[in-house]
Amino acid sequence: MEAENEYTEEIPNPEKLRDFDRCAEWFFANAERIEEKYNNKFIAVLKPGKIMAADDLDILMEELEEEGIDIRTALITGIPEIGTASIL
Numbered sequence: 001m002e003a004e005n006e007y008t009e010e011i012p013n014p015e016k017l018r019d020f021d022r023c024a025e026w027f028f029a030n031a032e033r034i035e036e037k038y039n040n041k042f043i044a045v046l047k048p049g050k051i052m053a054a055d056d057l058d059i060l061m062e063e064l065e066e067e068g069i070d071i072r073t074a075l076i077t078g079i080p081e082i083g084t085a086s087i088l
Contacts, residue, residue: 016073022048023075038079045075 026048027034034043042051042060046069056061057078064071
């Protein structure tokens with residue numbers, strides 16, 4: 001008998017995962033410019049050059065859902081306020 005897993009979801013198709021990789025590459029190649037423009041915001045990179053942003057993560061997630069965007073394939077991150085450091 002297989003145990004149920006509440007985190008089991010359908011895996012996005014390979015092309016969508018390649019889209020995510022392209023978004024990540026674009027994000028890191030343009031990080032400085034993105035950080036300046038979206039200072040202290042939450043962003044979702046939907047495709048290279050196309051970003052949705054909000055002041056609050058919950059609002060961003062609602063907007064993505066309203067637009068029908070699959071959040072599993074969007075690069076979603078917070079941009080810290082300029083001059084702050086994050087310790088992981």
